[in-house]
Amino acid sequence: MKLLPTLALLVALVHTPLAMAGFVPDPPDVNARGYILMDYLSGNILAERNADAPLEPASLTKIMTSYVVFSEVKSGHLALDDTTRVSEKAWRTGGSKMFIEVGKEVNVAELIHGMVIASGNDASVALAEKVAGSEETFAQFMNQHAARLGMTHSHFTNATGLPHDGHITTAHDMARLTRALIHDFPEFYPWYKEKKFAYNGIEQFNRNKLLWRDPTVDGVKTGHTESAGFCLVSSAINNGARLIAVVMGTESENARAEESQKLLNYGFRFFETHQLYTAGQVIEKRRVWMGESEELSLGIPEDLFVTIPRGQRGALQASMNVPRQIMAPIAAGQEVGRLVIKLQDETVADAPLVAMEAVEEGGVMRRLQDKVLLMLE
DSSP states (O other): OOOOOOGGGOOOOOOOOHHHHOOOOOOOOOOSSEEEEEETTTOOEEEEESTTSOBOOGGGHHHHHHHHHHHHHHTTSSOTTOEEEOOHHHHHOOSSOOOOOTTOEEEHHHHHHHHHTTOOHHHHHHHHHHHHSSHHHHHHHHHHHHHHTTOTTOBOSOSSOOOOTTOBBOHHHHHHHHHHHHHHOTTTGGGGGOOEEEETTEEEEOSOTHHHHOTTEEEEEEEEETTTEEEEEEEEEETTEEEEEEEEEESSHHHHHHHHHHHHHHHHHHEEEEEEEOTTOOOEEEEEESBSSSEEEEEOSSOEEEEEETTOGGGEEEEEEOOSSEESOBOTTOEEEEEEEEETTEEEEEEEEEESSOBOBOOHHHHHHHHHHHHHO
């Protein structure tokens, strides 16, 4: 993969006119209370409206419920073959059901499938009780994860998404959560593309119509209540690029699928994602003062991706914001500056520049020598 030139050699690039690089039209008209289209790798937002408006999530809540459950499994606090006895509360929970029976033992894997594919509220409550003892305590886990993931406009009070005062999220927060779910739990994410699930002699079908309409779609979750309207978080992968679309508050089951498809089609048609630098790659070397060595290698801690209009990669410009004088000691991984990527004067990526190795403070003679040199600068 061709990378941007080393910054020390980077020269100003001539902007390619939009007409030559590929015209990007306005996003499609999406009939929803709030929506967002996000690129998975870069996190760049390609389209949005009312993306930070507080809205009821309905069963989109179960994305967070599953995130908490998967976290418990990955940490070893819970096993997929663990069983739990179904409580009367779980059994009585209204709305969509997996059809578990009160007093029966059900394993965690079955409950997750019942929640993810059949959107079972009963399964969601049973899982919450297994993890935290009660649904109310489980909601604290949900909010802790939400805070850690930067979901600053979300608050969860239950594991199902049934209407409750103060139970809100946003399209933007749902996209953040979905991006984290796909990244953090690749071993579990394939369950979201399963089209049907059978339990207790009852077969149910995934309500995400895009799984049947578009072979690139592999998730994620539907939601509906009378007050929330029809909602859908969808994700699709096409030629290595993955997009996440969130639509909230549409008018019907068919509308949420159609509005989501508009967004996905728009993103794949007019944008492309590029990896510019890799984690640990030395991007630049700079003089360091008062240290055991005179040179410091700078890089980024994570792979850097950008999503831009098609045909405009050559117009990207990279620059570094680094202090003119870098003083030892420097710890490995310490942030020293920022790497900024711009496209036609608009910042499309901003990443920390960190020290690739530690530079200890130099001896007395080294420090004296550098003091003299600094005085002569």
